Amino acid sequence: MSSTKLSHLEVVRPIVEKYAKDPNALLQILIEVQEILHCVPKDVQDYISKELFGKSRVRVPAVISFYSFLSEQYLGEYVVHFADNIIEQMLGNRELAARLCSKLGVKIGKVRNDGRVSVHFTSCIGMSDQAPAILVNGRTIPKLTPEKVDVIAQSITAQMPVERWPESLFVVEDNIRRSDVLFRRKIEPGSAIKACLDRAKAAHAPVALDEQLSPLPSDSDKTGLDHAAQETLAEMYRSDLRGRGGAGFKAAIKWETARDKKGSSRYVLCNADEGEPGTFKDRVLLQNYADMVFEGMTVCGFTIKAKLGILYIRGEYRYMKEHLDAVLQKRREQNLLGEHILGSPFSFDIKIHWGAGAYVCGMETAMIESIEGKRGSPRKRWPLPVEWGYKGQPTVVNNVETYAGAAIVAVRGGSWFAQHGTMQSTGxxxxxxxxxxxxxxxxxxxxxxxxxxxxxxxxxxxxxxxxxxxxxxxxxxxxxxxxxxxxxxxxxxxxxxxxxxxRDMFDVLHNFAKFFQHESCGLCTPCRVGTTLLVNILDKFKKGQGSALDLEEIKNISQLLKTFSHCGLGQTAQAPFMDALQKFRPIFDKRLKSKEFIPAFSLNAALEEARQLTGRTDPGAFIHEDIAEPAH
Amino acid sequence: MSKKVSVATCSLAGCFGCHMSLLDIDERILDLLQLVEFNRSPINDIKHIEGMADVGLIEGGVCNAENFHVLKEFREHCKILVSMGECAITGGIPSMRNHFTLKDCLEEGYIRGVGIENAHIPNDPEIPLLTDKVYPCHEVVKIDYFLPGCPPSADAIWHFLTELIAGRDPSLPTELIKYD
Amino acid sequence: MENTFSLDGKEIPFEPGQTVWDAAMAAGVYIPHLCHNPDYEPHSSCRLCTITVNGRPFAACTQPAVADQLVHNNTPELNAMRRTILQMLFVEGNHYCPSCEKSGNCKLQSSAYDLGMQDNHFPQLFPHREPDSSHPDVILDRDRCILCGLCVRVSRDVDKKSIFAIANRGIKSELIVNSPSGKLVDSKVSVDDEAMKVCPVGSLMIKRKGFEVPIGQRDYDKEPISVVSLRQFQGRKEGRHE
The missing domain is CATH 3.10.20.600 (Ubiquitin-like (UB roll))
Structure with a gap:
């Protein structure tokens, strides 16, 4: 890589300067450094610490070690991540990873001795419809085949820069199979904002700004905008649009609460973390309907009187960076973002904040922490983000698809929107x-x-x-x-x-269990320890050593996770276990060795190390029976 | 005599401190002997459980093959099996070796250590083979009750045994629960 | 009293802005806790103080008290789950009570006594964690760390030193030290730091203080943590009002 010619300082200094040494930009700075150096070495950490935080150097390693895609250790010129969710496994990712590793002479998770390449597994990368998929230096290669693996191995061996690999490798498909309201009625950029502003006009209040006379919005302008915002909110209420991130909270209530809370400023955050394995709709929306999403964010900004929106997007979608930057730039040129949007007193801009491999950042308060450049641990429950969000100010956090829906509501009206779907789930x-x-x-x-x-x-x-x-x-x-x-x-x-x-649903459950263990942020006890204990129990079943007592154990730990965990990650991490126990019981029963207690380990295997150290092969050096049945 | 409760005890990877504490119930041991008879135990030096015992008290965790065989014998010949003391319950002090490999432990003790002559790791079949780690008893067999403490106080042991023999829940009151 | 809520059937008065935990403790009802210290902002990470409010579980240390809500705290179900939380903490780290200088003054241990925990239940994870004894006056024993984050918060917010942070995530989470070597000896830590006084377990200890009070005569040897904790909380309140 050409960057090796630059000293670490030459790499990091312009990045830190670009972000004006803003502590909130820590994660963004680290991502850009990682992208160039393929690690964030100690001297760079020291420099960033000094520039951003003065004396304290502890925050930088704490953040680096939290995110999967950041690393203090050098990962090689070529860094390959295999998505490893269950769908990828079903389509043979493990075999392809083994093939690549063998061609390259590298072990999973280890950097090759010459420092050139490393191969890793990661959670879902949002390509389940075109699996198996990998990231190479952050760029997505979907639909992997043995032939493609060979091309990749040859390219790496020939030290060809990733930029010069065949473009066909990197083609991500949309695979839109069925269209309805959202996909079919692509709205013109600006039409939702215009619709909002028109509602201000309808209130007979001036919205167009006379720049010659009044560079700042006058009171009457504000009154008009207030009215328009109120009208937009009313449409949102009429639409009954519920959050598309899964929880289904009504967007209008969120917007109104954030609008009414006291704050020096307000923020609109768009959650494009999309870390739930098997999910990829935000990718397709942002690839094809980014205008609509940004439009929805702008409508929200207009409604709650925010000046800044932030799209928080997962690092796995880094390949979309240029595209999204270009869409935003074009919107600025079209005066759909920036100062005095469409000549109105309303000003609003959107910036993009990248994640770096952490599912928990899909939790809204963890996401806010991440946007503030911190570890993505969820905040304490109260106050909610609508009151105490980004930088401690009232903040609306909605899903990508929710904002797309909001844009439609703004254009077509809430009643029209509510005609679709069901009474309780409109659209x-x-x-x-x-x-x-x-x-x-x-x-x-x-x-x-x-x-x-x-x-x-x-x-x-x-x-x-x-x-x-x-x-x-x-x-x-x-x-x-x-x-x-x-x-x-x-x-x-x-x-x-x-x-x-x-398919064996046990493998599905096992994959999910390991996913939650890997993604637990570690903040609260039940999730941090419970997810590991659950994996250990499944490992036992996998070895055919399951006992009926272990099933009780799964239930107890699951109950604790559900009731006592701090955030939704831990609370829902037990869901597949409870479902599997109730609805797919045979996957456990066929691995059940006994109703009685079974150790999680083999006693005989526990003697192997000593056998090797002593060279003993006498009968006393072996244990033939691992189970002791209780006397009753 | 046959109505007495049969109690077996053993010390695995422990220090016999729990047994000392058992003897520490002082003159109450005479009361206890009205209620129980000791089956296999270091106290009477009986080597194997005779018939079936009603209660087995295990001191110490599992650090070698012999510990496992004894624990297995207890599980198979005791109606109620009790982990007694920190080592049986958690692995205790012996399990501090779990932070090193067995190789490191043995080489430190028999090869690299100070003043060692004829350095070699003992391999006589008479010596029980060490397990890779020290295990709490409940990770090896089903344990019915736990009697914590290092050692459990004489009062705790007395309370536990008398309640258990009386057919009541032998859980310790808060003031008798201690881990040190 | 205008503002009251029901806690296990008892009417608890509260002032607006108080948490359930604050109001309960002020009224003499103990709620178990480890990561919370009333002198500092609550954190709600250990989850030991989980209560139910109108049937739904919340952490008492961050839950605002609201009039007329129905709160349950000292129930067999909640206490059983709290015991499981403690067992998880015990198997997650390496807690050798018999050889720990904190024994008898340890909130993890005494909370476990108080909740009737007689075994660790789960398989021990026996993690390998590096101790740090590099500093002449202070020792960090990560084996005993329960990741409550109190030292992190207090060092950052009160001492203004940010000596500590939690690094990694999930089960691999660990306490790290702010110094070029990552060792305490190269950090600005001092025995006078407030952060040195808040560790609920024996993870952060001051050297050469060992066994000044003999085992058996320590805070929680004499009285259960529920009693000591309530007395300290109420004493603190009176002290502040004086």
């Missing part, structure tokens, strides 16, 4: 379909579609189970396929993972 929903079906991709349906209909449309056969809303959602057997995808029945972020009858 349409994007569903990310992956797994065992002919046509994985994005399906837009009005809320209330049945699981069976989705399965039919995507060409799923012999379906054993679906996982709705990712690992934190619901694992449903065939008997429940007539249930409806809507907040009042099966709520979801829009993820539909399909497993046919050839």
């Amino acid at each position: 349409t929903k994007l569903f990310c379909v992956s797994g065992d079906c002919e046509r994985p991709g994005i399906y837009e349906y009005p809320f209330g579609v049945s699981i069976r209909e989705v399965l039919r449309d995507c060409g799923a056969r012999n379906t054993q189970a679906v996982q709705i809303s990712g690992p934190s959602g619901m694992m449903l057997p065939e008997s429940e396929f007539d249930r409806l995808l809507a907040f009042e029945d099966v709520p979801s972020v829009g993820t539909v993972m399909i497993f046919d009858k050839s």
Whole structure:
């Protein structure tokens, strides 16, 4: 890489200067350094610490070690991340990873001796409809095949820069399979904002700014805008638009609360963390409908009187950086962002904040912490972000799809929007379909579609189970396929993972359990320890050493996670376990060795090290029976 | 005699402190002997459980093959099995070796240590083979009750045994729960 | 009293802005806690103080008291789950009570006594954690750290030194030290730091103080933590009002 010619200081100084030494920019600075140096070495950490925090150097390593894509150790000129969610595993990612590792002579997770390459597993990278997928130096390569692996191995061996690899490797497909309100009615950039401003005009109040006479909005302007904001809010209420991130909280209530809370400024945050394995709708929206999303954010900013919006987007989507920057720049040129939008007194801009591999940052307060350049640990529960959000100010956090919906509401009106979907779940929903079906991709349906209909449309056969809303959602057997995808029945972020009858749902559960263990932020006791204990119990079942007592243990730990965890991650980490126990019991039963106690380890294996050290092979050096049945 | 409760005890990877504490119940041991008879125990030097015991008290965790065999014998021949003391319950002080590999431990003791002649790791079949780690008893067999303390106080042991023999819940009152 | 809520059937008065934990403790009702110290901002990470408010679980240390709400605290169900939290903390680290200088003054240990914990229940994780005894006056024993973050918060907010931080995440979380070497000896830590006084366990200790008070005569040897804690809380309140 050309950067090796630059000293560390030459790399980091301009980045730190670009962000004006802002402590809130710590994560962004680290990401850019990592991108160039493929590590954040100690001397760079010291420099950043000194420039951003003065004396304290402890925050930088604390942040680096929190995010999966940051590393103090050099990861090599080529850094490969294999997505490792269950869908990827079903489509053979492990075999492809082994093939690549063997071609390159490298071990998973270790940098090759010559420092040139390392290969890692990571959680879902939002490509489940075109799995197996990898990131190479942050760039996405979907639909991996053995042939592509060989091309990649050759390119790395030939030291060809990633920029010169065949472009065809990097083509990410949209796979939009079914369109409804949102996909079909692409709104013109600016039309939602115009609709809002028109409501101000309708109130017979002047909104156009006479720049010659009055560079600042006059009181009467404000009155007009106030009225327009109130009208927009009323439309949002009429739409009954509920948050698309999974929880389904009504957007209008959030907006109104944030608007009414006291603060020196207000913020609009868009959650594009999309870390729930099997989810990729935000990627498709931002790739094709970014204007609509930014438009929705702007409408929110207009309604709550914010001046700044921030798109928080996961590091896995870094390949979209140029595209998103360009969309924002164009909107500024079109006066849809920036000062005095469309000549009105309303000013608003949007910036992008990147994540770096941490599922928990999808929790809104963890996301805010991350945007402030910190570790992505969720905040204490109260006050809520609408009162105490980004920089301690009233903040609205909504999902990408929610903002797209808000743009539609602004243009078409709330009543029109509410005609779609069901009474309690208005509008349409994007569903990310992956797994065992002919046509994985994005399906837009009005809320209330049945699981069976989705399965039919995507060409799923012999379906054993679906996982709705990712690992934190619901694992449903065939008997429940007539249930409806809507907040009042099966709520979801829009993820539909399909497993046919050839799949072992134990492997699915095991994958989910390891995912939660890996992504637990470690703040609260139940989640930090409980997710590990659950993985250990499944490991035991995997070895065929399960006992009925372990099933009780799973229930107890799950109950604790659900009740005592600090945030939604821990509270929902138990969901697949409880579903599996209730609805897929045979996956445990067939691995059950005994009703009685079974150790989690083999006593005989526990003597192996001593056997080797002493060279003993006498009968006393072995234990033949590991189970002692209690006397009763 | 046959109505007496049969109690077996043993010390695995422990220090016999729990047994000392058992004897520390002082003259109450005479009362206790009205209620129980000791089966296999270091106190009477009986080597194996005769028939079935009603209660087995285990001191110490599992650090070698012999510990495992004894614990297994207890589990199979005791109706109620009790982990007594920190080492049985958590691995205790012996489990501090778990932070090193067995290789490091043995080489430090028998090869690299000060003043060692004819350095070699003992391999006589008479010596029980060490496990890779020290394990709390409940990770090896099912344990029915736990009697914490290092050692559990004589009062705690007395309370536990008398309640258990009387057929009541032998859980310790807060003031008798101690880990040190 | 105008503002009251029901706590296990008892009417608890509160002032606006108080948390459930504050109001309960002020009224003489003990709620177990480890990561919370009433002199500092609550953190709600250990989750030991989990209560139910109108049937829903919340951390008492951050939950605002609201009039007429129905709060449950000292119930067999909540105490059983609290015991499980403690067992998780015990297997997560390496807690050798018999050889720990903090024994008898340790809030983890005494909370476990108080909640009737007689075993660790889960398999020990036996993690490998590096101790730091480099400093002449202060020792950091990570084996005993329960990641409550009190030293992190107090060093940052009160001492203005930011000596400590939590690094890594999940089960790999660990306490790190602000110095070029990562060792305490190269940090600005001092025995007079407030942060040195807040460790609920024996993770941060001052050297050469060992066994000044013999085992058996320490705070929680004499009285349960529920009694000591309430007395300290109420004494603190009176002290402040004087």
